[in-house]
Amino acid sequence: MLNILGARRQFCDGVSRRDFMRIGALGVGATSLTLSDILRAESQDGRGSRHKSVIHIFLGGGPPHQDMFDLKMDAPVEIRGEFKPIATTVSGIQIGETLPQIAGIMDKCVLIRSVVGAVDSHSPYQCNTGWTTDSLRSLGGRPCFGSATAKLLGPTDPSVPPFVGLATPGVWRDPGQPGFLGPTYAPFSPEGPGLEDMRLQGITLDRLNDRKALFSSFNAFQNIVDRRGAAGAYDAFAERAFDVLTSSRLLDALDLSAEDPKVLARYGTGEPFQYTYDGAPTNNRNFLVARRLVEAGARCVSFTYGRWDSHLDNFTLVRDHGSKFDQAFTALIEDLAERNLLNDVTVIAWGEFGRTPRINPQAGRDHWPLVGAALMAGGGMPTGQVIGSTNRLGEVAKDRPVHMQEVVATLYNKLGLDTTSVTLVDPTGRPQYLTEHPPMHELI
Numbered sequence: 001m002l003n004i005l006g007a008r009r010q011f012c013d014g015v016s017r018r019d020f021m022r023i024g025a026l027g028v029g030a031t032s033l034t035l036s037d038i039l040r041a042e043s044q045d046g047r048g049s050r051h052k053s054v055i056h057i058f059l060g061g062g063p064p065h066q067d068m069f070d071l072k073m074d075a076p077v078e079i080r081g082e083f084k085p086i087a088t089t090v091s092g093i094q095i096g097e098t099l100p101q102i103a104g105i106m107d108k109c110v111l112i113r114s115v116v117g118a119v120d121s122h123s124p125y126q127c128n129t130g131w132t133t134d135s136l137r138s139l140g141g142r143p144c145f146g147s148a149t150a151k152l153l154g155p156t157d158p159s160v161p162p163f164v165g166l167a168t169p170g171v172w173r174d175p176g177q178p179g180f181l182g183p184t185y186a187p188f189s190p191e192g193p194g195l196e197d198m199r200l201q202g203i204t205l206d207r208l209n210d211r212k213a214l215f216s217s218f219n220a221f222q223n224i225v226d227r228r229g230a231a232g233a234y235d236a237f238a239e240r241a242f243d244v245l246t247s248s249r250l251l252d253a254l255d256l257s258a259e260d261p262k263v264l265a266r267y268g269t270g271e272p273f274q275y276t277y278d279g280a281p282t283n284n285r286n287f288l289v290a291r292r293l294v295e296a297g298a299r300c301v302s303f304t305y306g307r308w309d310s311h312l313d314n315f316t317l318v319r320d321h322g323s324k325f326d327q328a329f330t331a332l333i334e335d336l337a338e339r340n341l342l343n344d345v346t347v348i349a350w351g352e353f354g355r356t357p358r359i360n361p362q363a364g365r366d367h368w369p370l371v372g373a374a375l376m377a378g379g380g381m382p383t384g385q386v387i388g389s390t391n392r393l394g395e396v397a398k399d400r401p402v403h404m405q406e407v408v409a410t411l412y413n414k415l416g417l418d419t420t421s422v423t424l425v426d427p428t429g430r431p432q433y434l435t436e437h438p439p440m441h442e443l444i
Contacts, residue, residue: 051156052379052415053294055332056145056302057287057349058124059325060172060279061309064355064365065373066394067318068096070113072357075393079357082315090384098322101330102375107384108333108342110376110443114388114397117404118353118369124304127350128176130408130435136180139426144176145411146300147185148424148434152417157297159249161188164293166286166303172279175302180426187302190254253296254289263288267331270324275317279307282321284328291335294345299415308351311364325349333377346379346414348407357393371397374407379414381443405437413439 064081066072071085071094085094088106095103095111102109118126125133128144135142143151146163155162165175165187178185256264270284282305290301305328306321329349336342354372355365371390377383388400409419412434420438423431 051297051299051344053298053345054145054149054300054379054411054415055287055290055294055345055347056128056176056300056411057329057347058127058175058302058304059306059308059349059351060124060304061122061307062351062353062355062367062372063308063321064310064314064318065113065371065390066355066357067314067365068099068322069111069373069375070390070394071096072390072392072394075357078359079393081359083318093384093386096318096322098319099326101326105330105333105377108337108377110381110383111386112374112376112388112402112407113386113390114399114401115350115354115372115374115404115407116370116397116401118372120353120367120369122172122309123352124174124176126404127352127408128174128302129179130405130437136426136432139428140180140182141177142432143179143181143185143424144302145408146176146187146302147178147181149300149412149415149417150185151181151424152422153299153415155297156299157249160253160293160297161250162299163187164298164301165189166289166301167191167280172307173304175304180432181424190250249296253292253298256285256288256292259288259292263335266335268324268327270328274320275307277307279309280304282306282324284324284331287328287332288335291332291339291341291345295339295341305349310355311360311366312362314355314359314364329375336378342378343380344378346381346411347377348374348411349376350374350407354394357395370395371401374402376443379443381414385442387440387442402440403437405435406440409435409437409439410443413444 066079067081067083071083072080073085074080083096083098086097086100086103087094088103090106093106093111095106119132121133123133125131125141125144128146129135129142130145131142133141146165150162153162163176163185167173167175167189175187175189252258267288268284270282273281273283276282280303283303286303286305290303293301305325308317308321310317329347332347333342336345336347351372353367353369356368358365360366371394388402389398390396391398412419412422417434419434423433426432
């Protein structure tokens with residue numbers, strides 16, 4: 001981090017250290033990059049003319065589709081489980097009883113009951129990219145949706161990162177990785193060092209706003225650096241780094257202390273956090289932070305919600321996680337609608353696969369990559385519809401199987417990116433398409 005003193009215009013750490021430019025260093029995955037580095041890379045890309053956003057909610061562990069979105073009341077008891085279906089605001093569409101608030105906004109949602117193409121792996125990689133982990137592994141892997149978006153579209157505002165991940169990396173909580181694009185395009189993580197470096201520790205805003213004095217410091221320092229042969233240590237990107245620090249947009253979006261108590265109550269907290277183990281908590285506050293971030297200018301916000309790996313006691317877990325998810329998801333969609341943001345923000349919630357139709361001896365459901373479900377809303381989509389279906393036992397897609405890449409391609413489409421023509425150049429210089437499957441024709 002850059003240490004700026006007062007009238008003496010000196011650097012207390014001396015000039016031997018190379019980290020004087022780390023003002024506002026961002027936590028990006030396992031790598032700490034300077035904000036100037038990130039802004040420099042993003043400057044190579046044009047900005048989108050319209051601000052569209054995606055909120056990506058990963059239900060880590062694989063939620064049971066037949067207990068939430070695709071109940072099978074005609075199946076034997078060892079398959080259909082304990083839950084009853086309830087009516088929604090859309091005639092003919094029913095969902096599980098743990099989701100009564102979502103049932104009340106089904107006219108604003110799209111339910112996909114036939115998601116296919118998954119592999120049996122506890123990883124958000126496929127949801128984040130549309131690809132399996134072996135694709136381009138030797139080159140670093142495929143970039144996640146948020147990283148590709150940051151690369152292709154850049155920031156909407158220099159003070160707000162285009163891709164924010166509201167979780168620390170891990171098997172259950174990884175918001176996405178940049179793959180062959182490199183760490184510059186990893187998500188900004190507003191936790192730990194990333195957020196601390198955004199705070200003006202020991203430096204008043206007035207002093208940072210005194211840009212003439214500030215740049216006098218830099219110019220004096222630059223002269224010393226140049227004499228020592230370290231040319232190029234400071235450039236115009238440093239000024240943009242200061243824009244982030246002197247702007248309150250990002251920190252304001254992350255700070256819920258000023259939020260209306262009624263809004264906070266509407267989202268809830270998701271506490272007490274149950275069934276977390278080594279996974280993510282049911283933190284309802286992340287839904288609200290995500291809304292505030294896209295409102296501030298973020299293009300993609302990604303986070304994991306809950307740990308849905310229900311090998312044991314499936315129905316108690318769904319009652320806990322389902323009711324909390326029901327509150328938070330509904331609050332988010334209604335909040336976006338009331339703020340006239342719903343047409344500009346696409347929201348998706350899904351897991352890496354579904355669960356077994358047959359209930360195991362531990363009252364649980366095991367991994368089932370043959371079919372799963374996804375819940376979407378916003379983005380100007382024709383909502384109030386169900387896409388696809390499964391057979392009587394919820395084992396396989398009966399009609400309109402929807403490949404995971406179709407879902408991811410649809411997310412790109414909602415940001416104005418044409419997956420049939422847009423490519424990313426990999427480290428070998430070869431162009432790589434974002435997906436092999438087209439967007440869902442029902443939603444574009």
